[in-house]
Amino acid sequence: MCSHADALERDDGLRVPQGKYFLVDAGYAAKRGFLPPYRSTRYHLREFGTRRPQNPKKLFNLRHLALRVTVKRAFGALKNRFKILYNKPFHPYPTQVELVLACCILHNWILRYGVDEHVPSEAFWEGNQEQDSGIDDNNPDNLAWVAMRDMLADQMWVARAAHNA
DSSP, X not given: OOXXXXXXXXXXXXXXXXXXXXXXXXXXXXXTTEEOOOTTSOOOHXXXXXXXXXXXXXXXXXXXXXXXXXXXXXXXXXHHHXXXXXXXXXXXXXHXXXXXXXXXXHHHHHHHHOOOTTSOOGGGOOOOOOOOOOOOOOSOOOHHHHHHHHHHXXXXXXXXXXXXX
């Protein structure tokens, strides 16, 4: 199993586009291209059903988790439908990208034009419980990315307050 650092350092590895970032779990450090939730702030979707976030960090973690769950759900649906996505990729990276795009296109076509027994109805779908990834990243957080996360959290908090006023 390779770490995200290995994936970034390889010639054919992962490239994070300029100005973009991946939402990652709390096992990762905040660094260029990787934005984790706040570690010191507990967050569970169950908590937010009855209580509103009480500060910018909790609001950020709520939205971070909600988006990550949505992305996991989408990939779960694709993997359930297209078993090729479960296998370790042996195709070159550009082909892998095209495979995922082709699967997305086929998935959307089936949803629009045909009933499919492999995709559960959203009314009865239950997501998996959030679990720790077990990733142990010994690299400290990059202060610039910590500051960016703080800025995003503050902007969300101000926008929420203005919306509720």
